[in-house]
Structure formats: C-alpha cells, structure tokens
Amino acid sequence: MNKSWLAALSLAPLLGATQTLLQASVMAGLTxxxxxxxxxxxxxLRRWLDEAASEVSSILLAATLVTCQTLALHAWGLEARNALGIYPELIALQCLLFxxxxxxxxxxxxxxxxxxxxxxLYLLLGTTRELLASGTLHLTSISGPDITGLRLASLAPGALLLLGVLLALIKRACPKQATPDREGNS
Known part of the structure; x- marks a missing residue:
C-alpha cells in the first residue's frame, strides 16, 4: 500500500478521537x-520472512494487537470504548505506517x-479542542465536552481546521528550510 494513503488514513483517529484531553490521552497510549x-x-520476524510474507504477517500482527486492545477496552474501560467509537481499530493502519x-x-x-x-499531536489537539469547545479541561469524564464555546471545535471538520492552524504555528515557531524536492520543484 502507498505510504501517502496510509498517512491519510491515519488522520482519522487523530481527528475523530480527540474531542477531549482524556480521549486523546487514551488514543495516544493505545497508539x-x-x-x-x-x-x-x-x-x-523480518529476518526469516521474504517480502510478501513479511507484509502479510505485519498486517495480521497489527490486526491482532489492535483487537486485543479493543477487547481490553471492552473489559476494563467500557466508557472509554464507547466514547472512542471505531477509532481504536484504526490504530492498525498506524502500525503499518510506522x-x-x-x-x-x-x-x-x-x-x-x-x-x-x-x-x-494527539495531546495538543485534544487539549486545544476541549478548551475551545467547553472552556475548561474535564479530566473526570471521557465523553464529549459540554459545549459552551466554539461548537466547530468539537466536530471533526473543526479538528481538521485546528490541526492545520496548529501545524502552521509549529512550522512558524520552528522554521526549517525545506529541501528542494519537498518544495515541489522538479
């Protein structure tokens, strides 16, 4: 699979499961x-397997690890599991990306x-989204924030906009010259 597709698919848990700082910390820990x-x-395993077998075993191992995590969340953290929705299962894609x-x-x-x-980035986005949506950090409840502020911050499209702003601020604070192949020049 193409690296850019895996990177794009790994944004889904980052944007969808970071409504609160607590959700973001659980997702960061699981990841x-x-x-x-x-x-x-x-x-x-890579030493003993050829390329095709290595890819298949990587996919199976990622699916197994994420399934075990999801079952553990069902057993010991049902509130967290319900609040996170389908996003813990998408961590398998991040395993393949790494x-x-x-x-x-x-x-x-x-x-x-x-x-x-x-x-x-999980923690920064979760903190910022919760502060913008509710004005405070609620570290006792993992479910979504009580929206008293900016409603867009609690939604996934707002998370995408906020991620763009945060990455722009990080790039502005830590300027580094891009190499010519990263600038789009041929």
Missing amino acids: LSAVLAHLACMTP EQSLGKTEQWRRACALLGGFCG
Whole structure:
C-alpha cells in the first residue's frame, strides 16, 4: 500500500478521537503501545520472512494487537470504548505506517521521534479542542465536552481546521528550510 494513503488514513483517529484531553490521552497510549509492540515483534520476524510474507504477517500482527486492545477496552474501560467509537481499530493502519516508515534500515530513532511527535499531536489537539469547545479541561469524564464555546471545535471538520492552524504555528515557531524536492520543484 502507498505510504501517502496510509498517512491519510491515519488522520482519522487523530481527528475523530480527540474531542477531549482524556480521549486523546487514551488514543495516544493505545497508539504508542500498539506501534511499539508491533515494531518489537516484527523486527526479528523480518529476518526469516521474504517480502510478501513479511507484509502479510505485519498486517495480521497489527490486526491482532489492535483487537486485543479493543477487547481490553471492552473489559476494563467500557466508557472509554464507547466514547472512542471505531477509532481504536484504526490504530492498525498506524502500525503499518510506522512499519513502512521504518523500512529495512531499522531506523529506530527516526521511528520513535515520529511516534512521539504523533502522540504529542494527539495531546495538543485534544487539549486545544476541549478548551475551545467547553472552556475548561474535564479530566473526570471521557465523553464529549459540554459545549459552551466554539461548537466547530468539537466536530471533526473543526479538528481538521485546528490541526492545520496548529501545524502552521509549529512550522512558524520552528522554521526549517525545506529541501528542494519537498518544495515541489522538479
């Protein structure tokens, strides 16, 4: 599968399951544990499997890990499971994305930095959305915020707009020159 499709599909949990800081922290924890477990299990398997078998085993392992997480949420965190909807299952796509970004070179530092940034983005987006929608952080209830402020912030399209604004602010605060191939020049 194309890396850009996986990256686009991994935005769904980021935008849909970050209405509150608590939802964002649960999703960040689930993502962190699933991706690290997936990478730790796939690293020794890659030596013994050819490319096609490695891809199939990666997909099966990601689905297995995410299913186990979902069953654990059903057993011990039903309120969180109901509030998050279908988004925990989409973490399997993020496992595949990190597997492809790591590649054959096993660049653990780059993968961990990317994963840390992704989890930080979860928390930043969840905090900002909850503050804009309700004005305060409610750390006791995982369900959606009581909307007293900006209603758009609690909806997924508002999350996409807010993500664009946050990424623009981050880029503005940390300016780095793009390489010519990233600027669109041929």
